Amino acid sequence: MSSNGKLDGKTAVVTGAASGIGRAIAFTLAGAGAAVAIADLNQAGADAVAEEIRGKGGKAIGIAMDVTNEDAVNQGIDRVASELGSVDILVSNAGIQIVNPIENYAYADWRTPTGKR
Numbered sequence: 001m002s003s004n005g006k007l008d009g010k011t012a013v014v015t016g017a018a019s020g021i022g023r024a025i026a027f028t029l030a031g032a033g034a035a036v037a038i039a040d041l042n043q044a045g046a047d048a049v050a051e052e053i054r055g056k057g058g059k060a061i062g063i064a065m066d067v068t069n070e071d072a073v074n075q076g077i078d079r080v081a082s083e084l085g086s087v088d089i090l091v092s093n094a095g096i097q098i099v100n101p102i103e104n105y106a107y108a109d110w111r112t113p114t115g116k117r
């Protein structure tokens with residue numbers, strides 16, 4: 001991974017970065033030189049993405065984090081600060097999508113916090 005240097009020295013946290021859009025954002029930020037924390041419910045997936053970025057010469061760590069749990073967020077951010085030095089950029093990407101016609105939309109689904117389905 002050759003860095004364009006635009007984000008050299010910066011640290012980014014990307015939630016929901018074990019897959020999909022978050023993963024692509026993490027690669028883009030790492031490609032700009034940022035150290036990236038891959039924060040996700042899916043610890044194994046987060047670790048795998050971080051390893052992939054490191055394998056390409058970028059800087060990244062995997063962080064287990066459920067963004068609906070304040071304690072988990074605080075612990076994860078503390079770990080990022082202690083291992084990567086700071087948090088300069090946050091991409092709050094984690095989420096779920098439940099697609100349903102409104103007349104069939106269960107209230108429990110409407111109330112479901114991200115990732116708890």
Ligand SMILES: NC(=O)c1ccc[n+]([C@@H]2O[C@H](COP(=O)([O-])OP(=O)(O)OC[C@H]3O[C@@H](n4cnc5c(N)ncnc54)[C@H](O)[C@@H]3O)[C@@H](O)[C@H]2O)c1
Pocket residue numbers: 015016017018019020021022039040041042045065066067068093094095096097113114115116
């Ligand atoms: N893909 C689309 O067309 C689309 C459209 C509009 C909005 N979005 C939103 O963009 C975001 C990313 O979408 P995607 O398609 O890449 O989804 P995705 O399902 O591929 O990835 C979501 C990631 O978020 C993680 N995640 C879910 N709940 C979490 C939680 N509570 N804490 C931490 N991590 C959690 C999942 O483990 C997964 O790795 C989502 O918020 C989604 O709702 C996507």
